[in-house]
Amino acid sequence: MNDLQAPSIEWLALLPSLIVFGVAVIGVLIEAFAPRAARYGTQVVLTTLGFAGAFAAVVALAAGGHATTEAQIAGMGSLAVDGPALFLQGVILLVGLLSVFLFAERRLEPARHGTRVDSFAAQPAAVPGGEAEQEAVKAGHTTTEIFPLLLFAVGGMLIFPAANDLLVLFIALEVLSLPLYLLCALARRKRLLSQEAAVKYFLLGAFASAFLLFGIALLYGYAGTVTYAGIADVISGAPAAIDPGLASTMGNDALLLIGGALVVMGLLFKVGAVPFHMWTPDVYQGAPTPVTGFMAAATKVAAFGALLRLLYVALDGTRWDWEPVLWGVAIASMVAGAVIAITQTDVKRLLAYSSIAHAGFILAGVVAVSEDGVSSVLFYLAAYSFVTLGAFAVVTLVRDAGGEATHLSKWAGLGRRSPLLAGVFALFLLAFAGIPLTSGFAGKFAVFRAAADAGAMGLVITGVAASAVAAFFYVRVIVLMFFSEPKADGPSVVIPSPLTMSVVGLAAAVTLVLGIAPQYFLDLAGQAGVFVLR
Amino acid sequence: MSPDNYLYLAALLFTLGACGVLLRRNAIVVFMCIELMLNAANLALVAFSRMHGNLDGQILAFFVMVVAAAEVVVGLAIIVMLYRSRHSASVDDASLMKL
Numbered sequence: 001m002n003d004l005q006a007p008s009i010e011w012l013a014l015l016p017s018l019i020v021f022g023v024a025v026i027g028v029l030i031e032a033f034a035p036r037a038a039r040y041g042t043q044v045v046l047t048t049l050g051f052a053g054a055f056a057a058v059v060a061l062a063a064g065g066h067a068t069t070e071a072q073i074a075g076m077g078s079l080a081v082d083g084p085a086l087f088l089q090g091v092i093l094l095v096g097l098l099s100v101f102l103f104a105e106r107r108l109e110p111a112r113h114g115t116r117v118d119s120f121a122a123q124p125a126a127v128p129g130g131e132a133e134q135e136a137v138k139a140g141h142t143t144t145e146i147f148p149l150l151l152f153a154v155g156g157m158l159i160f161p162a163a164n165d166l167l168v169l170f171i172a173l174e175v176l177s178l179p180l181y182l183l184c185a186l187a188r189r190k191r192l193l194s195q196e197a198a199v200k201y202f203l204l205g206a207f208a209s210a211f212l213l214f215g216i217a218l219l220y221g222y223a224g225t226v227t228y229a230g231i232a233d234v235i236s237g238a239p240a241a242i243d244p245g246l247a248s249t250m251g252n253d254a255l256l257l258i259g260g261a262l263v264v265m266g267l268l269f270k271v272g273a274v275p276f277h278m279w280t281p282d283v284y285q286g287a288p289t290p291v292t293g294f295m296a297a298a299t300k301v302a303a304f305g306a307l308l309r310l311l312y313v314a315l316d317g318t319r320w321d322w323e324p325v326l327w328g329v330a331i332a333s334m335v336a337g338a339v340i341a342i343t344q345t346d347v348k349r350l351l352a353y354s355s356i357a358h359a360g361f362i363l364a365g366v367v368a369v370s371e372d373g374v375s376s377v378l379f380y381l382a383a384y385s386f387v388t389l390g391a392f393a394v395v396t397l398v399r400d401a402g403g404e405a406t407h408l409s410k411w412a413g414l415g416r417r418s419p420l421l422a423g424v425f426a427l428f429l430l431a432f433a434g435i436p437l438t439s440g441f442a443g444k445f446a447v448f449r450a451a452a453d454a455g456a457m458g459l460v461i462t463g464v465a466a467s468a469v470a471a472f473f474y475v476r477v478i479v480l481m482f483f484s485e486p487k488a489d490g491p492s493v494v495i496p497s498p499l500t501m502s503v504v505g506l507a508a509a510v511t512l513v514l515g516i517a518p519q520y521f522l523d524l525a526g527q528a529g530v531f532v533l534r
Numbered sequence: 535m536s537p538d539n540y541l542y543l544a545a546l547l548f549t550l551g552a553c554g555v556l557l558r559r560n561a562i563v564v565f566m567c568i569e570l571m572l573n574a575a576n577l578a579l580v581a582f583s584r585m586h587g588n589l590d591g592q593i594l595a596f597f598v599m600v601v602a603a604a605e606v607v608v609g610l611a612i613i614v615m616l617y618r619s620r621h622s623a624s625v626d627d628a629s630l631m632k633l
Contacts, residue, residue, distance in 0.1 A: 125611075127619050167594050174601045178608045185612055195619060196628040198612045203564055203625065206605055207555050210571035213598060214548055217575045217591075221541070221582035226590050245586040282631045 010074040013066065013081040015057040016089055017158040020151055023050030027148030036141070043147040044104045050151060051097040054158075058090045062528075071532040077227050078168045080309065083528030084378060085162040088305040091382045092161075095298045096154040098389055098506060101499040102290035103146055108396060108494050109188065115140035119288050119396065120186045121194075128191040143186055149179040150294070157298050161305020164313070166216040166226040166263070169306060173212065173270070176302060177205050180295055187288040189403030197286025204279045205269070212266025218259030219314075222249055228314035229534040235317035260315050264322065267310065270303035273359040274332040281344075284352035289404060292348060293392030296355055297385035304362055304381055308374060311366065313531050319369060326367045330459060333360030334466035342473045347395055347406045350473065351388070354432055357470050358384055364463050365447035368454035375529030376446035379522055383431070383439035383514050390507025391428040393500055394421060398491050405491035408477065413486025418493040422481045424508050429478055431511045433471040439514030446522065540581035547574035561613045561623045565606075572602050 011018070023046060030042055061081065064070060071082035079085075106116040120143045123136035156176025163169040185198030220226050223234040224246045233239045234250050242250075249255060269276040284292050315322060337357025344350040362384070365377040398405050398414065398421075405411070415422035431440035444467065452460045514521055547570060554567030576595045583591025617623045 125615065167590075167597060170594075171597060171601065174604065178604060181608055181612060185615060192619060193630055195612070195616050196630055199561060199616050199625070199628055202609055202612050203555075203561065203568070206565070206568045206609065207552075207571075210548075210551070210568050210575065213572060213575040214578065216594070217544075217578040217582065220579060220591055220594065221585070224582075224586035224588065224590075226594065243587060249582075249585065285631055 007076045009076070010072070010081075013061065013072065013074040014079060015061070016054040016093070017155055017162075019054040019057060020050055020093075020155040020158060023047065023053075024148050024151035024155055027151055031145055031148065039144040040104075040142060043144050044100065047100050047147045047151060048097065051093050051100065051154070055090060055093040055097065058086055058093060062086045062090070067528050068530070071530070073164055073229075073532060073534065077229070078165050079159065079162045080164040080532050081162065082532035083530050084305060084308060084374060087378050087525060087528040088161040088301055088381065089158050091301050091385055092154060092157045092298050095294065095301070095385050095389055096150065096157075098503045099150060099290065099294035099298070100147070101503050102293060102389075102393055102396070103150060105290070105396070105496060105500045107497040108399065108500075112137050113140055117142055117188065119188050119290060120146055121188050121191060124186050128195075146183060146186065149183055152176075153179040153183070153294075154298065157302035160302040161309060163306060163309070164228050166219060166228075166231075169263075169310070170209070170213055170216055172306075173209055173266070176299070177209065177270075180291075180299070181205065183291045183295075184283060184287040186291070187286070190286075193286040194288060195286075197283045201279055201283040201287075208266050208269035208276065211262045211269075215259045215262025215264075215266065218255050219263060220259075222252060222255035222259055224249065228309070231314045232316060232533070235315070256318065257321060260318060260322065261325070263310065264307070264315075264325075267303055267307045268329060270299060271307065271359050271363075272300070272356055273329050273363060274336045274356060275329075277333070277336075277356045277359075280356055281349045281352040284355070285346060285348045285406070289348070289392050289396045293389045293395075296351070296392065297388045300355070300359065300362075300388075301381045301385050304366070304377060308366060308377060309531060312369070312374070313533060323367060323369065326363055327456070327459060330360045330363035330367060331462050333357065333363060334463055335360075335469075338466040338469040338473075341470065344473075345408050347408055347411065347477075348392075350408070350477070351391060351395075354470065354474075355388065357466060358432070360466065361444060361447055361463055364451045364456065364459045367456055367459060368447075368450040370450060370454055371529045372446075372453060372526075373450040374531070375522075375525040375527075376443075376450040378528055379518075379525040380443035380447050382521065382525070383443040383511075386507045386510040386514075387428050387431045387439060390504055390511065391425065391432070393503045393507065394425045394428065396500065397421060397494050397496055397504075399494050400489075400491040408480065410487070410491050411477070412480050412484040413490065414493070415482035416486050417490075421493050424504055426478045426481065427508055427511060429474040431515070433474040434467050435471075437512070437515045439511045439518070442514055442518035442522070537581045537585045541578055544574045544578035544581065547571075547577065559624050559626050561616065561625050564625060565609050565613065569602060569606075572598055 067083040126132035159172035181202040187194035223231040272280040341353035431438035434440040434444040551571035579591040
């Protein structure tokens with residue numbers, strides 16, 4: 001036996017995810033040992049500091065040139081530290097940071113028995129409306145586990161776009177998914193809907209990850225290795241060393257194509273692209289709204305990062321095989337998302353279908369297969385995630401006696417009652433629609449230009465047509481808010497604490513800045529558009 | 535025996551699991567079918583590992599087992615919670631949200 005060699009790990013280059021996971025473990029310990037009264041404050045401060053620290057680490061790495069000249073593959077070939085990874089990690093950490101504020105908001109629900117409560121169940125394991133739940137509410141319990149769960153989910157999302165081999169890809173997928181399944185089930189109001197959303201998300205998510213795993217097995221069978229660089233070598237026909245096993249499988253295109261298709265399918269499920277979108281509306285509607293906002297923004301960023309790296313680094317040699325498939329998926333997502341959204345009557349479902357359409361728009365940039373395509377996708381993701389988070393933050397504020405008033409008819413005349421809030425929501429809707437002077441326009445323009453440069457004119461034309469259809473229902477909501485009479489028994493807008501206000505304000509600011517002066521950020525994304533190959 | 539046969543078996547198990555997920559109505563059974571799919575992938579990984587003569591596939595299989603165990607914890611918690619509030623674990627009954 002030869003001696004085991006300790007792997008050499010570049011700890012500094014992996015600092016962002018290490019900080020997040022470290023803080024998450026501390027958060028679990030706090031849940032176990034700290035007295036109940038002290039948990040909420042400690043968790044909020046700790047989680048905020050964790051995200052801020054990790055974001056500082058990302059910025060430091062990028063400033064140290066890791067995004068461009070010093071890009072490397074760390075951890076014995078398993079994790080990339082390069083432009084796209086650092087850019088997306090920065091976006092995910094900022095979204096995570098703002099999500100902490102949404103999660104920690106305690107002014108929306110009426111105080112129960114003298115304690116202020118957040119939008120998460122007092123005791124998630126108790127039967128809704130049962131005795132145990134009433135006791136937990138009376139005792140003023142809150143579920144502070146949401147903060148470690150959020151940290152673990154973000155940790156997985158940081159690894160996901162950086163994963164440079166299939167094993168890490170699968171582990172990161174599960175680390176980000178499992179906490180999200182749990183978070184979905186924790187709503188304080190409408191708990192049956194919330195539990196249903198969790199079951200659907202869990203069963204479909206596990207189903208999709210099983211497909212992803214079988215695809216990984218087939219790709220491993222094809223290439224005899226799980227690293228992206230190794231797979232790319234075998235596809236190009238020039239592996240480092242050929243042994244009899246590899247010689248017998250590397251000519252087998254069935255393994256490569258089916259395996260690649262299954263892995264891409266697993267990732268498209270996370271992205272929420274048609275035809276793997278069935279879970280999106282139900283989960284977005286049922287999950288607690290802060291969780292929906294976080295999930296809609298951050299999961300999409302992480303999953304598109306992983307998809308880009310897989311397609312561009314590992315499966316680049318099969319580009320002619322996956323390009324037409326993704327064309328189809330992009331067109332189907334844009335059209336189906338935009339058309340079905342027209343018929344929706346629930347704000348959260350409407351935003352869910354709009355997110356499906358946006359998945360299609362982003363895929364148009366992915367299909368462009370160029371450096372411009374990558375950076376346009378990066379920019380689009382950054383712009384889209386803040387708009388989404390802001391929109392769902394606004395949804396948490398419009399409430400009536402039964403909790404959030406998500407039915408669209410209740411939003412009639414909101415602009416008359418609270419013009420500021422309705423105005424901000426209108427800004428987010430216009431950004432979704434891609435109206436100039438909002439971040440959505442800059443993002444869509446970048447993506448469609450990259451697609452057009454790559455010769456995908458059909459995709460661009462479909463995209464613009466789908467945008468026009470989508471603009472119709474966004475504008476319809478704006479018209480409903482500003483030009484119809486408010487109902488007598490309509491919902492009221494709760495005045496939140498500075499936490500939610502800062503989220504809405506920052507999201508609106510980012511939307512405007514990225515729309516009016518996008519050049520700096522376009523340059524940033526442009527510099528970050530190169531994947532490190534080996 | 536050629537390792538190919540293990541791959542055919544893995545593909546068969548995977549298909550059985552996928553059909554089970556689509557056809558069965560009890561959430562626990564659906565979940566068991568997903569576990570079957572994961573194990574089919576494990577079998578394929580180990581068979582490929584033997585074909586290639588390296589250990590990557592076996593290491594992956596170990597990680598999959600750990601992940602499957604974690605998934606059971608989360609999944610059963612969610613399904614039990616659903617059962618307690620509805621007295622039914624049927625995925626058809628969970629249909630409050632429809633168009």
